[in-house]
Amino acid sequence: MPQAPRVSDAAVDRLFAEADGARWGLAREVFAEAVRRGLSKVAPGTPARHDVADTAVAALHGRDLALALACAEGHGAAWDHFVLTYRPELYRAARAITDEATGRELADSLYADLFGLSEKDGVRRSLFRYYHGRAKLSTWLRSVLAQRHVDLVRSQRRMTSLDDPDRPADGVLPTPPAEQPMRAGTMRVAAAAVTAALAVLAAGDRVRLAYYYAHGLTLAQTGRLFGESEATASRKLERARKNLRTGIEAELTARRLSVSDVDDWVAVSRQAWDVALADALGVPAPQDPGPPPFRGKRTP
Amino acid sequence: MSLPIDPRFDLVPDQHADPLVASAVRAAADVPAAGCPDAELLALYAERALSTSDLALVHPHLDGCPRCQAIVAACVRALPEGSEPMSEAAGAFEPGANVRSWFAGWRWLVPITSVAAVALVAVWIARGPFDRVAEQRSAKGQAREASAPVAGAPAVEADRQASTSGRMSAEGQRLERADNAATPAPAGRRDAPRNEDVAAAVPPATLALRLPERSEPLPTPSEEARAKTAKAEAGRDARLADAAAAPSANTFRASAAEAPAPAVAAPAAPAPASASAPAPPATAGRAANAVGAARAREAVMATLTGIVTYGPRVALPAGAVIEVRLLDVSGADPSTSLRAGAPADTLARVEIVTRGEQVPVAFSLPYDPDAIQPRRRYVVHATIAVGGRVAWRTTTQHPVFVDGAAPASAVTIVVDQIR
Numbered sequence: 001m002p003q004a005p006r007v008s009d010a011a012v013d014r015l016f017a018e019a020d021g022a023r024w025g026l027a028r029e030v031f032a033e034a035v036r037r038g039l040s041k042v043a044p045g046t047p048a049r050h051d052v053a054d055t056a057v058a059a060l061h062g063r064d065l066a067l068a069l070a071c072a073e074g075h076g077a078a079w080d081h082f083v084l085t086y087r088p089e090l091y092r093a094a095r096a097i098t099d100e101a102t103g104r105e106l107a108d109s110l111y112a113d114l115f116g117l118s119e120k121d122g123v124r125r126s127l128f129r130y131y132h133g134r135a136k137l138s139t140w141l142r143s144v145l146a147q148r149h150v151d152l153v154r155s156q157r158r159m160t161s162l163d164d165p166d167r168p169a170d171g172v173l174p175t176p177p178a179e180q181p182m183r184a185g186t187m188r189v190a191a192a193a194v195t196a197a198l199a200v201l202a203a204g205d206r207v208r209l210a211y212y213y214a215h216g217l218t219l220a221q222t223g224r225l226f227g228e229s230e231a232t233a234s235r236k237l238e239r240a241r242k243n244l245r246t247g248i249e250a251e252l253t254a255r256r257l258s259v260s261d262v263d264d265w266v267a268v269s270r271q272a273w274d275v276a277l278a279d280a281l282g283v284p285a286p287q288d289p290g291p292p293p294f295r296g297k298r299t300p
Numbered sequence: 301m302s303l304p305i306d307p308r309f310d311l312v313p314d315q316h317a318d319p320l321v322a323s324a325v326r327a328a329a330d331v332p333a334a335g336c337p338d339a340e341l342l343a344l345y346a347e348r349a350l351s352t353s354d355l356a357l358v359h360p361h362l363d364g365c366p367r368c369q370a371i372v373a374a375c376v377r378a379l380p381e382g383s384e385p386m387s388e389a390a391g392a393f394e395p396g397a398n399v400r401s402w403f404a405g406w407r408w409l410v411p412i413t414s415v416a417a418v419a420l421v422a423v424w425i426a427r428g429p430f431d432r433v434a435e436q437r438s439a440k441g442q443a444r445e446a447s448a449p450v451a452g453a454p455a456v457e458a459d460r461q462a463s464t465s466g467r468m469s470a471e472g473q474r475l476e477r478a479d480n481a482a483t484p485a486p487a488g489r490r491d492a493p494r495n496e497d498v499a500a501a502v503p504p505a506t507l508a509l510r511l512p513e514r515s516e517p518l519p520t521p522s523e524e525a526r527a528k529t530a531k532a533e534a535g536r537d538a539r540l541a542d543a544a545a546a547p548s549a550n551t552f553r554a555s556a557a558e559a560p561a562p563a564v565a566a567p568a569a570p571a572p573a574s575a576s577a578p579a580p581p582a583t584a585g586r587a588a589n590a591v592g593a594a595r596a597r598e599a600v601m602a603t604l605t606g607i608v609t610y611g612p613r614v615a616l617p618a619g620a621v622i623e624v625r626l627l628d629v630s631g632a633d634p635s636t637s638l639r640a641g642a643p644a645d646t647l648a649r650v651e652i653v654t655r656g657e658q659v660p661v662a663f664s665l666p667y668d669p670d671a672i673q674p675r676r677r678y679v680v681h682a683t684i685a686v687g688g689r690v691a692w693r694t695t696t697q698h699p700v701f702v703d704g705a706a707p708a709s710a711v712t713i714v715v716d717q718i719r
Contacts, residue, residue, distance in 0.1 A: 093378035135343045143343030146374030150367060203363040214366070215373035225376055227348055 007036055011054040019062030024070030024078040034069055035060065038132030065133030071114065072128035079115070086138060087111075093142045097149050106149055110141075189255055197247030205240035212237055336368050337361065346375035602669040604648070604700065606711030608682045609660035610692055614717070616659060621685045622652040624663045624713065626700070630676040647671055647678070660712070674704030682713040692717055 012032045021031050039056055070078030090110070094103030116126030131140050198206060211217045211225065223233030337345075337358050344350045345358050362368050608622050628645040648667040665680070672678065678701045684692035692715040700707055 089380075092380070096378045097374045130338070130340075132340060135340045135347075135349070139343040139347055139349075140340050142378045143339040143346070143371065143375050146371045146378060147339050147342070149374055150370040153370075154367065203360065207359075207363050207369070210366070210369050211373055215370055217373050217376060221373075221376045224379075225346065225348070225372070 007032075007039060007053045007057055011057040015057055015060060015062040016066075019066035021062075021066040021069075024066060024075045026066055026070050026073070026075075030069060030073070031066060034065060034132070038065070038134060060133040061136050062133065064137035065131070068128040068131045068133075068137060072116070072126040074116075074124065082114075086141060089138055090141055090145065094145055094149075097146055106145060106152075110145060110148065189252075193248050193251035193255065196251045197244055200247055201240065201243055205236075205243060208233075208237055208240050209244065335361075336365060339371075342368060342371050343375055346372045347379070601666045602706065604665040604667055604680070604707065604711065605663065606665075606680070606707075606713060607660035607662050608684070608713045608715060610684075610715050610717065612717065616654060616657070616661075616684070617686055618654060618656040619686075620654045620691075622654065622661055622663070622682065623649065623685070624652070624665055624680060624682045625649045626665055626667055627679050627681050628676055629679050629697075644679075644681075669706070672701050672704055672706075680711055680713055682715050684715060690718060 009032075012035055013028075015035065016028055016031050019031070021028070035057055038060060039053060067078055067082060071082050087107075090107050091104065094107040094110075097103060098106065110127070113127040116124040116128075127144070131137065135143070198209075201209075208222060208226070211222050212219070217225070219233045219237070220230045222237065223230045226233065226236075228236070336342075341350065341354060341358055345355070345362075350358060362372065604626060606624075608624060625646050626648040628647055648665050650663055650665050652661060652663055654661060663682075677699065680698045680700055681694050682692075683690045683694070694713060695716045696714070698711060698713050700711060
């Protein structure tokens with residue numbers, strides 16, 4: 001359990017003054033408590049020294065934090081200001097994440113939770129209580145929106161039956177013949193080879209491939225995430241792909257299956273290979289204990 | 301609340317692949333959400349505004365957590381256009397990040413070095429170096445001719461390359477050599493991998509890498525892109541040629557299309573045609589021929605891929621000839637299956653001579669995409685001849701290019717036994 005940094009009152013006062021919390025009728029103590037709570041979320045190992053804590057406080061987004069706290073308390077003017085300022089951006093972000101109609105619905109449901117339609121012990125519970133001012137409010141809203149979208153998609157995917165007869169047919173592709181033992185065997189070998197080759201890739205390469213191939217980011221977006229130009233992102237992605245190719249060939253050779261043996265199979269079962277790769281990219285290998293747990297403080 | 305499934309996450313049913321998906325979904329569901337960083341940290345990561353200490357915690361987690369990867373990806377997509385990263389602190393997980401930041405202060409060296417290099421080249425040219433270089437080459441060439449046999453030089457070079465690529469399989473090395481021999485080095489920098497680049501550079505296994513739909517327009521095909529397209533096709537032709545030479549591989553034998561229009565006849569000539577002739581031993585020679593063929597048809601061909609299969613557990617004897625045809629059946633009766641004498645035009649045709657392989661047998665049918673018209677009806681038709689007699693054939697229609705759209709995935713042609 002990391003030791004909470006000790007914050008000086010002067011630092012909190014400075015931030016409170018900059019945040020203009022009085023504009024929303026926000027009590028200084030409520031603000032100070034939120035600041036301390038936010039600082040307790042910093043990564044473990046942060047020295048509990050005044051100067052370090054004060055620097056961290058100065059880096060907080062005080063104005064956004066004050067607005068969020070006021071909205072959570074139900075301050076009407078603060079809520080009006082929030083809606084006026086952030087709603088267009090929220091809708092735009094929701095549309096960018098998903099389609100128009102779904103995005104609208106997603107943003108509206110987020111609004112409801114931000115306002116705090118649910119109650120616990122007679123107290124309205126606003127989603128704003130999870131905002132700590134480390135990121136800008138707009139950034140946090142985008143992230144919450146993304147989180148909800150991903151969780152929604154994943155939950156729906158879990159609910160979709162693989163045998164659902166209403167699933168759309170794939171063009172002219174008829175149901176595969178029931179007896180194709182050779183194909184099934186090849187598929188297993190292929191999936192194992194892809195998984196094994198990915199497992200030995202460098203972590204950075206693996207994440208890069210996942211962002212590009214599994215999550216559909218463009219080269220520009222991938223590069224932006226890694227702080228690179230599009231050209232650099234392209235070059236590094238190509239290198240990762242080359243490493244993956246070498247790994248797959250080595251795996252196939254180790255399994256006594258040459259590349260030419262699976263050439264035809266890959267040509268006709270690209271979809272299934274895609275599944276194998278997405279599977280391998282998205283899920284840890286069976287012998288893998290899973291992603292390392294995030295050891296920092298977190299909120300639900 | 302009913303929301304459509306995001307197509308990026310949706311899957312086409314497949315009886316063999318779906319169990320894999322099911323296990324993947326279950327495994328993904330097991331990743332505990334409580335173990336993930338909160339929304340604020342992920343948002344800061346997406347905007348590259350995390351501190352180095354936070355980054356050291358978040359980045360290893362992201363490597364193994366598909367949920368957080370998806371959230372970060374969605375965050376990046378949701379960023380407003382033109383917004384810049386908030387801080388330079390992020391990126392420390394990338395090796396060499398500190399070096400880059402140090403080097404950033406020396407960027408002025410780049411233009412100065414460029415000017416100096418241009419000046420050096422100008423001086424070198426002004427002094428007439430080409431004559432001297434030509435003389436030196438001539439002298440070296442004479443010495444080499446005197447000391448080494450002429451024949452076998454490509455093989456020596458190929459062996460040298462093979463010895464340097466220890467991890468690759470023999471097949472991989474052969475393909476690599478073919479690609480190297482067939483294509484000159486690209487002249488310029490590659491800014492973004494194109495779909496055809498992926499097809500060229502990635503082996504069959506990694507062809508499975510899904511190329512997501514891009515909202516951004518791809519760059520206009522340049523001279524370099526065209527060269528790469530030719531390289532891709534050359535590599536494919538060389539692989540087909542190698543497959544023909546290999547004892548375990550199918551033999552593809554494509555014939556010219558029986559289409560009336562010259563524009564339609566062009567397609568059938570290409571890819572497999574180079575594989576029909578007995579492959580010469582030197583891979584480089586085959587690849588060079590393939591390059592010529594590829595350039596000749598200017599990369600206008602598309603390929604219809606699929607498998608030919610049947611249900612009964614009957615062994616297919618070696619030497620069986622599988623013929624697949626792309627037919628225009630707009631004039632035929634849609635309520636009946638194909639039969640002899642039905643008015644149908646053959647747009648493309650390929651023959652596969654099996655050497656002991658069993659169904660399903662894959663095929664690649666090159667066709668001219670310009671010959672496909674949305675208002676016409678097209679089907680693929682297959683026969684399997686054993687000993688010169690058609691033993692299996694399609695008895696039901698397998699429509700393709702419905703409304704002019706190319707099949708999204710491989711076509712499965714089921715043939716029935718003729719008794």
